[in-house]
Amino acid sequence: MSTELKYLHALHLALRGEPLTLIKTLGRFPDAASAWQAHAKSEIDPDREMEKLIKDGVWTIDQSDPNYPPLLKEAHDAPLLIYGKGKLPKFDESYWGIAIVGTRKPTEYGKAVARNFAEELSRGGAVIISGIATGIDREAHTGALTGHGKTIAVIGSGLDWASFFPSANWSLAETIIADGGAVISEYPPGTPALPHHFPERNRIIAGMSHGTIVVEAQERSGALITARLALEENREVFAVPGPINSQTSRGPNLLLKEGATPALSPEDIFIAFDKTKPKTQTGGADLGEFEKQILEALTEPRSLDELKAMLSAETPELQAAISLLELEGCIQETEPGKYAAWG
Numbered sequence: 001m002s003t004e005l006k007y008l009h010a011l012h013l014a015l016r017g018e019p020l021t022l023i024k025t026l027g028r029f030p031d032a033a034s035a036w037q038a039h040a041k042s043e044i045d046p047d048r049e050m051e052k053l054i055k056d057g058v059w060t061i062d063q064s065d066p067n068y069p070p071l072l073k074e075a076h077d078a079p080l081l082i083y084g085k086g087k088l089p090k091f092d093e094s095y096w097g098i099a100i101v102g103t104r105k106p107t108e109y110g111k112a113v114a115r116n117f118a119e120e121l122s123r124g125g126a127v128i129i130s131g132i133a134t135g136i137d138r139e140a141h142t143g144a145l146t147g148h149g150k151t152i153a154v155i156g157s158g159l160d161w162a163s164f165f166p167s168a169n170w171s172l173a174e175t176i177i178a179d180g181g182a183v184i185s186e187y188p189p190g191t192p193a194l195p196h197h198f199p200e201r202n203r204i205i206a207g208m209s210h211g212t213i214v215v216e217a218q219e220r221s222g223a224l225i226t227a228r229l230a231l232e233e234n235r236e237v238f239a240v241p242g243p244i245n246s247q248t249s250r251g252p253n254l255l256l257k258e259g260a261t262p263a264l265s266p267e268d269i270f271i272a273f274d275k276t277k278p279k280t281q282t283g284g285a286d287l288g289e290f291e292k293q294i295l296e297a298l299t300e301p302r303s304l305d306e307l308k309a310m311l312s313a314e315t316p317e318l319q320a321a322i323s324l325l326e327l328e329g330c331i332q333e334t335e336p337g338k339y340a341a342w343g
Contacts, residue, residue, distance in 0.1 A: 005062050007032035008081055009053070009188065010046035014039045017158070017191035019079055020200065026080060058083055058159050058189055071097065075207030075233050079186040085159055085173075086182035089127050089150050096273065097152075098126040099209035099230070101202075101223040102136025102216045103248050108320035110136060110216035110248060113240055115143035116327040117213060120266035122149020123278045129154065129209050131201065132169050132176075132183070136215050136223070141172060144181075151181045154204045156197035158189040165193035202226040210273065211236035213263055217251030224251050227260070236272060238263035265327055287328070291321050298331060301340040 008022075011032060015021045029035040036046070053060060060083045061068050070091050072078050089095060098121055100114055118128045118140040128144035130137040132153035144151035153176055157165040164170055173183045186204065187197065202222055206212055206229040214237070217223035227237045239260040242249025256262055261272060270277040287295075290313070297310050308318055322339060325331045331339050 002062075002064075004032045004064070005060065005081075006046045006050050007036040008062055009060060010044050010049055011036045011039060012081060012188055013044050013049060014041050017188045019081070019186040020077060022080055023077060053083070053189070056160065056189060058085060060084070067091070069097075069208050071210070072204060072207040075203060077203065078207065079204065081188075082184055082186060083159055083188060084182050084184040086177035087180055088152070088182050088184075094125070096126045096275065097129050097209040098269065099129045099205045099212040099226065100136065100140035101130060101205065101212060101214055101226050103218060103221060103223065103251075104133050104135035104137075105248070106135045106139070106216045107246070107248055108316045109242070109323050110240075111139045112320040112324040113327065114139035114215045115146070116324055117215070117240075117263070117266050117269070118143025118151075119147035119149075120277070120327075121269060122147035122151070124266075124270060124275055125149070126269075126275075127152060129205055131155065131198075131205060131222075132166075132173060134166060134168065136217075138169060138172060140215075141176060145175060145179055151176055152208065153181070153183045154201050154208075155183060155185045155193075156187070156201040157185065157193035158187050158191040159183065159185055160189040163187075163190055163192050198222055199225050203229050206230040206235060207233060209235060211238060211269065213238045213240065213269070214252050214255055214260075215240045216242060216246075216248035218247055219250045219254055221251055224255070227255055236261065238269065238272070240264075287325075287330070288321075290317070291325055291330075294318075294321055294325060295330060295341050298339060298341040301335070301338040303337050303339075307339075 012022050026035050062081055100118055114136045122128050122144040128151040130140040141151045157163045202225050206226050212227055212230040214223050214227050230237050237260045239252035239255040240263050267277055331341050333339055
């Protein structure tokens with residue numbers, strides 16, 4: 001443990017866990033020890049605070065650490081400290097980070113697309129990065145886990161159970177860690193989730209990623225903030241097109257209008273980064289039971305209405321499954337509104 005790291009953490013606590021304030025404060029001193037002496041608080045013992053982190057299973061790194069993400073270090077206002085649980089990937093030349101972001105209230109279509117993109121990209125070696133919020137973020141992390149790849153969740157609160165937000169996704173965070181991924185934050189344990197933390201953490205999501213995919217988002221949303229931050233760092237921005245009358249597609253459609261790259265399938269991302277897409281196993285491999293039932297029903301081209309009647313399915317559920325099967329390359333639209341299995 002370096003002395004600089006110890007005093008950085010203590011100073012961060014003294015400044016109430018506000019990372020941008022930490023950056024500004026440290027800029028006025030030659031080192032963290034000097035800054036700590038000027039802002040020291042009697043109730044904060046630097047050595048004891050580091051011991052608490054270790055006891056709680058939380059690691060912390062600064063920009064001098066070889067495990068600090070090099071891409072993030074290049075970003076504007078890169079965090080001086082990162083706290084984490086789990087294991088970060090190796091940030092060597094093979095590292096390929098892709099952020100998948102979007103609304104907390106997605107449609108079934110949006111959920112299916114986020115899950116499929118994350119799964120396919122993780123199978124192809126991408127590390128999927130998102131904010132572990134409900135909605136698109138959750139689907140992205142889940143898809144990466146299904147693809148047996150690595151995923152990093154960036155949160156806007158402390159890593160302790162009492163502070164973690166959203167609490168509903170605590171078990172997902174534990175699964176990410178157990179499967180070899182990481183949950184990270186620039187906020188020390190004990191820091192609650194505050195509204196301004198989320199735009200701040202979005203710069204980390206964008207900063208760690210070679211490209212950002214916006215699946216569904218409203219015009220004024222955190223996902224679009226992430227996309228614009230990515231553009232400011234000269235990173236690739238992709239948008240999944242959607243219906244022009246859908247509120248959740250207004251954000252991606254606006255990005256497309258402004259010049260973002262259309263993301264019609266995971267293959268578009270592989271091509272953009274000159275990566276090799278893994279071969280897709282068709283015939284129902286790795287699909288859910290409902291998707292397998294659809295494939296079995298498509299012995300000949302059928303419409304959605306026919307499938308709905310045959311499978312006693314609800315329209316939103318059926319549309320989401322059809323979108324997933326199309327993205328997987330398992331089915332094709334043979335004529336407007338009719339689908340058939342490949343082969």
